[in-house]
Amino acid sequence: MTDIEITSADRAIIRALQHDCRMSNAQLADKVGMSASACWRRVRLLEEAGVIAGYSAIVDADRAGLGFHAIVHVRLSRHDRGAVQRVMSELSSRAEVVECFATTGQYDYHLRVLCADMAAYRRFLDDFLFRLPAIESAQTNVVLEDMKRRIVVPV
Amino acid sequence: MTDIEITSADRAIIRALQHDCRMSNAQLADKVGMSASACWRRVRLLEEAGVIAGYSAIVDADRAGLGFHAIVHVRLSRHDRGAVQRVMSELSSRAEVVECFATTGQYDYHLRVLCADMAAYRRFLDDFLFRLPAIESAQTNVVLEDMKRRIVVPV
DNA sequence: AAGATAATCGGAATAATCTACCGAATAGAT
DNA sequence: ATCTATTCGGTAGATTATTCCGATTATCTT
Numbered sequence: 001m002t003d004i005e006i007t008s009a010d011r012a013i014i015r016a017l018q019h020d021c022r023m024s025n026a027q028l029a030d031k032v033g034m035s036a037s038a039c040w041r042r043v044r045l046l047e048e049a050g051v052i053a054g055y056s057a058i059v060d061a062d063r064a065g066l067g068f069h070a071i072v073h074v075r076l077s078r079h080d081r082g083a084v085q086r087v088m089s090e091l092s093s094r095a096e097v098v099e100c101f102a103t104t105g106q107y108d109y110h111l112r113v114l115c116a117d118m119a120a121y122r123r124f125l126d127d128f129l130f131r132l133p134a135i136e137s138a139q140t141n142v143v144l145e146d147m148k149r150r151i152v153v154p155v
Numbered sequence: 156m157t158d159i160e161i162t163s164a165d166r167a168i169i170r171a172l173q174h175d176c177r178m179s180n181a182q183l184a185d186k187v188g189m190s191a192s193a194c195w196r197r198v199r200l201l202e203e204a205g206v207i208a209g210y211s212a213i214v215d216a217d218r219a220g221l222g223f224h225a226i227v228h229v230r231l232s233r234h235d236r237g238a239v240q241r242v243m244s245e246l247s248s249r250a251e252v253v254e255c256f257a258t259t260g261q262y263d264y265h266l267r268v269l270c271a272d273m274a275a276y277r278r279f280l281d282d283f284l285f286r287l288p289a290i291e292s293a294q295t296n297v298v299l300e301d302m303k304r305r306i307v308v309p310v
Numbered sequence: 311a312a313g314a315t316a317a318t319c320g321g322a323a324t325a326a327t328c329t330a331c332c333g334a335a336t337a338g339a340t
Numbered sequence: 341a342t343c344t345a346t347t348c349g350g351t352a353g354a355t356t357a358t359t360c361c362g363a364t365t366a367t368c369t370t
Contacts, residue, residue: 017212018212020209021176021177021210021212022177022210025356026355034319035321036320036321037321037359038318038320040358041319049218050215051218052213052214052215053213053214053305054213055175055176055210055213056172056174056176056211056213056305056306057169057176057207057210058209058210058211059206059207059308059310060205060206063205063206064161064169064310065161065310066308066309066310069256071256088300091302092302092303095309097303098306098308100302100303101224101300101302102302103225103226103299104296105294107296110298114308139261140260141258141262142259143256143258144259145243145256147255147257148252148254148255152211153216153219153253153269154221154250154251154253154269155220179326179327181327189349190349192331192349193347195329196347311370313369314368314369315366315368316365316366317364317366318363318365318366319362319363320363321361321362322359322360322361323359323360324357324359324360325356325359326356326357326358327357328354328355329352329353329355330352330353331351331352331353332349332352334349335346335347335348335349336348337344337345339342339345340342340343340344
């Protein structure tokens, strides 16, 4: 992955592609005020540099049948390397866990979890999360309203 | 937006497009075992039904120059309709706030915030967040490690 | 400042892809 | 069994991506 310096044109490209990455290259070039080929080259560079890490369909969780959404605060009872690594890999390999961050503060991890319904979440807790070694506590904060739908990085 | 029933083929399509929404329709059809035209029709239906809400480039925040990442727990001092609405709209219109959820539990909101650096975050707090009316407390949990990079809804 | 070198530009050609339309096949209802 | 409605896969024309090339601009050396 080559390092690149991000220009203001790049930022415009990134913003546009975060908003809709299936627009044609000609449209994109027009929107950011470049020629089609220059724009295409720049996109390729951003991909190669890993600034654009991929392209993803944005799925409406509710409409996809995922009615339960929560943010879970997790605390570990042990912090030795082995336990931490085990928990990390287990958590991030689990499909329901759509985000997983190790954080400073009162909790060791912040998870965002999506399930079909509360029953499925219950199973997630009982059959998976609480069976992980070294989980001291897991506090569930149910999401009442998702106030920002699109994941856009402010560039 | 028409309602549709989501088949197992749809789930395969959604999974594939969450992983890479720029693959060609022919590739996608091949991957999910459909003919190109059937697959294309199904994708269009998923879009029209709002299950697929859009397509976005996934940006590596670090490489894009956003070195500060935190989860912020926000509590309000008042919960009347006016104050809540004001806070909600201010928060979600702010670029640094990449996610904003209203939640049950000890806090009223969970924010995920991305900034260039700590100084920028300081400005975000002092010049914006703490100036919002009715903010009782805002607790910053700095993200030490992002353990799950791709936003994929488990369908 | 002048010249040499390298990087970047926009436009054109072609290879690949999308998208709409078609008749055939299938499933459901009467 | 027959009609109707839906879904199927394949095809064709329009659109788009991607490469290549000469021209232009920027950088560096002397």
